[in-house]
Each structure stands twice: as structure tokens, then as C-alpha cells.
Amino acid sequence: MWPYFILYPRSAKNARIASRCLRYLAKLTDMKWELRNGDILTEDRAAIIVSNHQSALDILGMFVVWDVANKMTAIAKKELFYVPLIGITFYLCGIVFIDRKNGKNAYKQLKITTEMLKKYKTKLWVYPEGTRNSNLSTLLPFKKGAFAAAVDAQLPIIPIVISPYHFFTKGKEALILKGPIVIECLTPEPTVGLLPDDVPALTERIRARMDAKYKQLSEEILDYANVEFDKKFSSRLEIK
Incomplete structure (x- = not known):
């Protein structure tokens, strides 16, 4: 895809093209991605999307969203820029x-x-x-940077919650659940009229909404997951 990307470097449209091609990687796994309330993403407007983060596999869910959101880019840690092939691809995709x-x-x-x-x-x-969070029970505390930037630019914030798709037994041994993975878009939070002093409350309000939805989706996933857990493992996955 590089020859095309080089013609339109740093274009968000490149990312959508890449996502359409790479989303087929998801079919190599037993993970079935289901997007809910995707119509929220279709409006042609600038917005900041905030989502929970579990592992590198989150990018498979992003590919699903990218195709619906059309013009979308993402934040990545600068270290990824120096990863061979991936870094330059990310750069060309904006x-x-x-x-x-x-x-x-x-x-x-x-x-x-x-x-x-x-x-x-x-x-x-x-x-x-x-950072990545494999905790089934709750989301980590949110950093305020994205929310402060949204308030400063008066951009709406679209919360997205991805249901848990893996559970760690102990150490580095991980079990990938087979079955559907839910990507749910929540009602956008407007920031018009908000001031910098409103950022902490805005951050906590959105986190609370996402955390509640995450716990709800966690219970839903556990209800239909085709995995047999022993008693010890099951007790560690208890939703609190």
C-alpha cells in the first residue's frame, strides 16, 4: 500500500484504506467483532474518541470502527515510529x-x-x-490530556467501550476467548461552553459511564463465552 500512501502522505484516508485491507486479519482468529451504535460515528465532524485499552489486539477493533468513521486517526507512542515497516506506515496514515x-x-x-x-x-x-489494562473488573484512572484538548478545541467526545476479550491465568500464560467481542459507542459528550476548570469533572463523568458499560459488557461476555474455567480461575474473574 505504500506507493499509494506516498501520493497522499499523512492523509487520514490512508488509514481507512489500510484498515479495510488489514481487518481481514481478524478472520484469522476466533474473535468476532460486533459494532453497536455505529451510526454515532458516521456524522461528518471532528471529534475525539476515547476508548479502553486491553492489548495490541485492540487495533483489530479499530479497523472495524475506521471503516465506519471514515476520516479518523489515532494517537501512538513515539517509540512505534522507529519500529521497522510499522513506523513509516503509521506515519503515512497520519x-x-x-x-x-x-x-x-x-x-x-x-x-x-x-x-x-x-x-x-x-x-x-x-x-x-x-497503558494496557487486562483487568476484567474495572478501567484504570484516565489521564486528562485528551479531555483538556477537547475542551480547548470545543470538540465533542465519543466514548467507546470494548468488551474484555482475554483473561490472564497467571504469569505470562493467557487464554484468548472465542466468540463475539463487542465495540459499543456511547452517546457523545459535548464540550461547548466548558472551561479548563471543568476538565476534571468531565474526565471522571466519562470514565464512570465507560466503566459501568465495561462491567455490563464483561458480564455479557462471561455469559456466552465458550470456555470452561476451573473453580480457582473462575473466582479470579468475579465481577466486583
Whole structure:
């Protein structure tokens, strides 16, 4: 895909083309991705999408969303830029690289990015947890950067919750569940009229909504997952 991407470097449309091709990777697994309330993503507008983050496999779910959202890009840690093949592909697709170790520079990059989002009516996918979370019970605390940038640019925030799709037994041994994985879009949160002082409350309000939905989806997944857990393992997966 590089020859085409080079003709339109840094275009968010490149990411959609890549997602259409690469989403077939999901068919190599037993994971069936189901998008709910996808119509929320179809509106031609700039927005910031916030989603929970479980593992590198999240990108398979992003491919499903990308095809519906049309013009969308994402945040990635700057270290990925130096990964052979992947780094240059991400760059050509308009992925935004930030230094997670430098909060001020990361926020500055986000502010620059939101102006481009408004200009080209593009959506930006952010993982506010800041790192991968394999906890079935709850989401990690959210970092405020994406929410502050949304308020500063007066952009709506679209929460997306991905149901848990893997559970860790112990150590590095992991069991991938077979079956459907739900990607649910929640009602967007407007930021028009909000001020910087409103960011903490906005962050906590959205996290609470996403956490409640995550727990609901967790219970739903456990109801139809085709996996037999022993008593010890099952007790570790109890929803609290």
C-alpha cells in the first residue's frame, strides 16, 4: 500500500484504506467483532474518541470502527515510529506520535492536532488509560490530556467501550476467548461552553459511564463465552 500512501502522505484516508485491507486479519482468529451504535460515528465532524485499552489486539477493533468513521486517526507512542515497516506506515496514515514521558510536549502536540481535526473534520482515537489494562473488573484512572484538548478545541467526545476479550491465568500464560467481542459507542459528550476548570469533572463523568458499560459488557461476555474455567480461575474473574 505504500506507493499509494506516498501520493497522499499523512492523509487520514490512508488509514481507512489500510484498515479495510488489514481487518481481514481478524478472520484469522476466533474473535468476532460486533459494532453497536455505529451510526454515532458516521456524522461528518471532528471529534475525539476515547476508548479502553486491553492489548495490541485492540487495533483489530479499530479497523472495524475506521471503516465506519471514515476520516479518523489515532494517537501512538513515539517509540512505534522507529519500529521497522510499522513506523513509516503509521506515519503515512497520519497517526499522531506523542512522547508519553513528557506530559507538556504531549499536550502541546494534542492541541496542534485538534486544530487539524477541526479543519479536516477528522476524528482522533485516544486511549485515556495511558497503558494496557487486562483487568476484567474495572478501567484504570484516565489521564486528562485528551479531555483538556477537547475542551480547548470545543470538540465533542465519543466514548467507546470494548468488551474484555482475554483473561490472564497467571504469569505470562493467557487464554484468548472465542466468540463475539463487542465495540459499543456511547452517546457523545459535548464540550461547548466548558472551561479548563471543568476538565476534571468531565474526565471522571466519562470514565464512570465507560466503566459501568465495561462491567455490563464483561458480564455479557462471561455469559456466552465458550470456555470452561476451573473453580480457582473462575473466582479470579468475579465481577466486583
